[in-house]
Amino acid sequence: MVALNDGRKIILTALKGGYHLTEEALEILKKSEDPIGTLNTVIDYVKKTNPSCVVLDGELIRAVIKQTGKLQEPEPVQEEEPIVYACPEVKIIHHYPEDIRIEGRFEEFYRYFHSRYMKLRKILEDRGIKFIPLSEIVKMKKDQEATVAVMVLDRKDTERAIVFECEDPSTTATVLVPKKAGEVLAKAETVLVDCVVGMRLRKVNDTVIVQDILHPDVPINQKHASSGPDMYVCLISDIHIGSKNFRRDLFESFLDWINRDRDGEVKRIGCIVLCGDLVDGVGVYPGQEKELEVVSVNEQFYAAAKILSEIPERIELVYLPGNHEPVRKALPQPPVPDPYKKILESGRKLKFVGNPAKILIGNRLLHLYHGQSLDDLIQILPSVSYSTLHENIGKVLEAMLQARHLAPCYGQNTPLLPLDSDPLVIEEVPDVLCTGHVHVAGVKSYKGVLLINSGCWQEQTSFQQSAGLKPTVGTAVLVNLADMSTKLKLFG
Ligand SMILES: [Fe+2]
Structure with a gap:
């Protein structure tokens, strides 16, 4: 035979x-x-x-x-049973499950930013760097050097220097990076307002000159496990069920693929992460009603339940909200409310988490975040725009990891809830940072961390068209947790 x-x-x-x-x-x-x-x-x-x-x-x-009569059709061969991979449990390490109330007082914001500063300073200190209070630099003698950890309040580009207004709990101060500073200047250009950085300073007459800049970043000697569980995680986001632009046909191709148990890749998938914007929601932006096929959020969730019920039960489905879900817009967001959970669970079981969330699968840590602040970073980072996002999405995620914060720049378009402890600091270096929101798929490895944006299932919207953003529609990213290799799957 x-x-x-x-x-x-x-x-x-x-x-x-x-x-x-x-x-x-x-x-x-x-x-x-x-x-x-x-x-x-x-x-x-x-x-x-x-x-x-x-x-x-x-x-x-x-x-x-x-x-x-010369030939005999052989006995039908018993087909092999598909191999079922024993996937480790998907553990939710951290998220904000509750609806949290704040009063909007100044003290709340002070505590929030103090917490951000202390957490990021600790990341720097853990590398053995010792800091003096910023207030001490006035006592420094000429040409003396010292290292401080500061939050950048403002930056100005002048003809001769980049001027930073900095703060730590002791005081505020102005420091300069001369334009002729070469390597330091290159580092200074990557410093964003509201970020916390280490600065080595030198007193030159009455001016304080920056000698070096240290981002919290990922340490060079960061260790990642060389092997993980023998399974794939499939990352998808931004399905936008209910929108006229939802590409149901492409998502059906995905469902068709995910049901092919004999496919070598599919049978290894133990978990699908749905990284926000499952539904299009209602009233998310002015004039949205013209772009909706389903105008009730309840009906959108019923339609989602029907679609998700086609994902095999053996696959764990983790779902976090995005900016289109009917939950609080300020970060951190809780999971979708109980009535919507019930509707979805009428179709299949899901693991509901907030946004952001950390999950652990075997020894692999995945930091999940819908990615609302990516819009801010695209506006702020030089040489990045919506029209160049296909080439630069990895660079934007890299900036987030360098700042070790999911929303490093405050006061732009990402509302934040001033909690006592800043939940958006990336305290632990993950194996995977998974985002969505900008509808452009991309994968990059940065210092051993996989930076992933999983694309979308919604055709270009009028807003995206006006911004020159061409979405990657019908995409899923497969991550092999054993060796951290990735594959971008295109459906269509
Ligand atoms: Fe979206």
């Missing part, structure tokens, strides 16, 4: 004889003891009995076998 995948030789033999084989005919021949001999017998028989026949189908082959 030929190997089950060795159909090519049979097909070529049939073609040489001037015949085409149907899929069923090929399967019967592949399972016979002597596929080529059986085929030649069938061809000889057909030539004599039906010279005009050019297509050999299963029925004909069975009939010939019966007529000639």
Whole structure:
């Protein structure tokens, strides 16, 4: 018997004889003891009995076998059971499940930024860097140097220098990076307002000159496990069910693929992460009603439940909200409220988490974040724009990791909830930082961390068109947790 995948030789033999084989005919021949001999017998028989026949189908082959009596169709081969991979449990390490109330007082914001400063300073200190209070620099003698950890309040580009207004709990101060500073200048250009950085300073007359800048970043010696669980995580986001632009056809191709249990990739998928904007929501932006196919949020969730019910139950489905879900817009967001959970769970089981969230699968840490602040970073970072996002999405995520903060620039378009402890600091270096929101798929490895944006399932919107953003529609990113290799899957 030929190997089950060795159909090519049979097909070529049939073609040489001037015949085409149907899929069923090929399967019967592949399972016979002597596929080529059986085929030649069938061809000889057909030539004599039906010279005009050019297509050999299963029925004909069975009939010939019966007529000639020389060949015996083999017993049907028992198909192997698909291998079921034992996936480790998906553990939710951290998220904000509750609806949190704040009063909007100045003290709340002070505590929030103090917490951000202290957490980011600790990341720097953990590398063995010692800091003095910023207030001490006034006491420094000429040409003396010291290192401080500061939050950048403002930056100005002048003809001769970049001027930073900085703050730590002791005081505020102005420091300069001269334009002729070369390497330091290059580092200074990556410093964003509201970020916390380490600065080595030197007093030159009455001016304080920056000698070096240290981002919290990922340490060079950061260790990542060389192997993880033998399974894939599939990352998708921004499905936008309810929108007229939702590409149902592409998502059906995805569902069709995810149900192919014998596909080598599919059978290894143990978890799908749905990184926000499952539904399009209602009233998310002015004039949205014109772009909605389903105008009720409830109905959008019912439609989502039906669609998600087609994902095999053996696959864990983790779902966090985005800016289109009916939850608080300020970060951190809680999971969708109970009524919507119930609707979704009428279709299948899900793991509901807030945004952002950290999950652990085996020894792999995944930091999940819908990515609302990506819009701010795209506006702020030089040489990045919506129209160049296909090339630069990795660079934007890299800036986030360098700042070790999911929304490093305050006061732009990302509302933040001033909690006592800043939940958006990336305190622990993850194995994967997974985002969505900007609808452009991209994968980058940065200092051992996989930076991923999983694209979308919604056709270009009018806003995206006006911004020159071309979404990557119908995309999923597969991450092999064993070796951290990735694959961008395109459906269509
Ligand atoms: Fe979206």
